[in-house]
Amino acid sequence: MSSILFEKKDNFARLILNRPPVNTMNIEMMKEMGDAIESLHNDDHIKVIIIGSACRIFSAGFDMADHAPQRVWQLLESFHKIFLTLADLAKPTIAAVNGPALGGGCELATFCDLVLASENAKFGQPEIKVGFFPPIATVVFPHLVGRKKAMELILTGETIEAKDALSLGLINKIVPMEKLDDAVHEMASKISVNSxxxxxxxxxxxxxxxxxxxxxxxxxxxxxxxxxxxxxxxxxxxxxxxxxxxxxxxxxx
Incomplete structure (x- = not known):
């Protein structure tokens, strides 16, 4: 069974995380995500990529079973390929964050060009609390929120509410949960009318x-x-x- 749902419709590609209960990402899932995004390279019809979740949580981050010393290099290689492919592809991306986005899930959401979140969303990089650091966030967060706030978020590992993420500039907008899909579609439509x-x-x-x-x-x-x-x-x-x-x-x- 696939860990993602992937569809193309109305100039949009929707990549939906679908690994219940909390969308922890293992190597297999990351490879599926990377392959799906890479398939858009020669698809001129697709103008916007939307990343969302079929679970109550956007993503709780890595599946720690794949973080074992003998597999962690594969984990990071597969995960980082997603970001490198998104950057190379250069199609606008929108994250639809319905619930907590933690660890790698937070990195995935906040790497998107636009982030729309429900009131239930939370954001955090708790890796430091278990003896790791988040490679993507260490590179990206200083550009998003400034070096000092990035240091605070990553070195404390604290989780913040959607309203705090909005005030920091990590996300673009907070919308009611029941209106999240419509708000994302509206934003994608405003973008996709352009060349x-x-x-x-x-x-x-x-x-x-x-x-x-x-x-x-x-x-x-x-x-x-x-x-x-x-x-x-x-x-x-x-x-x-x-x-x-x-x-x-x-x-x-």
Whole structure:
């Protein structure tokens, strides 16, 4: 039985974690997730990736049975492949967090470009309490919440409520549980009306600037703009539509 549900509909790909009771992620599940995401590389129809949960918890993190010394390298390799593939793919991602997202589950949710959460959601990196640290969070959290707050969250291992995650900038919005799916669909729809390759290039320009000084970051963005964006049919269509005062008709190329 698969540990994920994966479907494509309405320009969206939905990857739903489905390993009851709390979506602990083992190596097999992570490989399924990585393969599903990788399959979207040549699918120009898909503009947005939505990651959610079929359980009452978004994810409780790693399955510790696969964290044994002889298997942990496979665990990290499989887990990190998910993030590297998402970054390389550059399609916008939305996390629909219905409940607690802890450990690797918190890393997966907060790595997404947009995070919509229910009031029941909680976020935390408790690894430090059992003698580990979260590799993805140590890299990503300082960019999301600043170094000092990242240190606090990771070194204490404390779990925070959705409202605190919102105030820190870890998530974008809190919505009632019964409206979470609708809110995610609405957000994905607002994004997907735009050109797919333009969305991807915009995300790449933003990601490529991280860690660079202003001049280097601007040079990267300018290179993408002049040498890639301006070569798109959709960019030229957007210019024509603006001049002709009409809605662009995207060809996604």
């Amino acid at each position: 797919g390759p333009v969305l991807q290039m915009t995300k790449k320009a933003m990601l490529s600037s991280e860690g660079l000084n202003f001049e280097e970051a601007l040079r990267k963005a300018r290179d993408i703009y002049l040498n890639h964006l301006m070569a798109l049919e959709d960019t030229n269509e957007g210019l024509r539509a603006f001049v002709e005062k009409r809605t662009p008709v995207w060809k996604d190329r």
